[in-house]
Amino acid sequence: MARSLEAPAKQKIHQTKAIERLVSFANGKGGVGKTTTAANVGGYAALAGARVLLVDLDPQGDLARDLGYERQSGQELFNALIAGTAPAILKNIRENLDVIPGGQALEDIQGLMVSRANRSDAGDFGDLLYAVLEPLADDYDLILVDTPPGERTLVEGAFAISSAVVIPTRSDEASIDGVERVARRFLAVRDRNPALQLAGVVLFGVGPRSMRLERSVRESLKEMLGSVAPVFDTRIRNLESASADARKKGLLFHELEGAVTEAQKDRLRALRSGQKPSDGFFSRNAAGLAEEFEQLTGEILTRLNEIEGGDRR
């Protein structure tokens, strides 16, 4: 039998495995609360004393809005990924909280990976990400990765090195379709990273008076997920004005509470001295959201402990 002259394609060997306590926030749909949830859960865990690293893998770089640091290009992270070197870290964005910022340069990753695809020794994006993040793992108790809504390469790369995935979703049909898409991606990556677990789904932006809708959405999600993962009990209420304030001021929800109270004192002072009061806040009550994120952080951390302890649902 004639033998092919072509050498058989070498099997790609991935150098990666799941990094413990690295959690990706993902949904195939945009605008469902991935960034808000990653930022506020990270903020609460840091407040509780955990050392937290937030990684922004989104070319939109929205984590900057929620945490109030200056928008970045993402070029430093991109360069670190290509070279396998230490990334630039914004240290102490809050106490116990560091950030690896994302930005537009991350748009080029997809193209980069296509151009490397024919190199049998090149590895995939998961391998690149692992090389950058694994050396940092010992410095943190928790690494949270905010992923973009599209950009399959980036999302699957994050899954390839995650120990768990949290899926925030709104209650509309399109967002729930996004949950299904992300669950499928999750299953596809599982061959590559068998340790990957679905931590659970977060109901985000739920109308305060939509009890029946919430119940029905929970039912559909449970049907879809079966025993694979829970829908967390805590839901994040829809509060557009408070969320607009948070992003405008670059504050997490528990910080907004204090800022609103301070602003109220300033307004009263201005009134007393006959000046026109103005504080630039749309909302007077972020307290509910702060509480919800505190509870959600507790639920997510408990679930991570269960996953680590091998109590897999």
Ligand SMILES: Nc1ncnc2c1ncn2[C@@H]1O[C@H](COP(=O)(O)OP(=O)(O)OP(=O)(O)O)[C@@H](O)[C@H]1O
């Ligand atoms: N509790 C809330 N109620 C209503 N809207 C909110 C709430 N919290 C945040 N938002 C707003 O919802 C929008 C989407 O949130 P976020 O950016 O977190 O979603 P995302 O899934 O990360 O989006 P993308 O897919 O673009 O990355 C933002 O404008 C945010 O300010």
Ligand SMILES: [Mg+2]
């Ligand atoms: Mg986002």
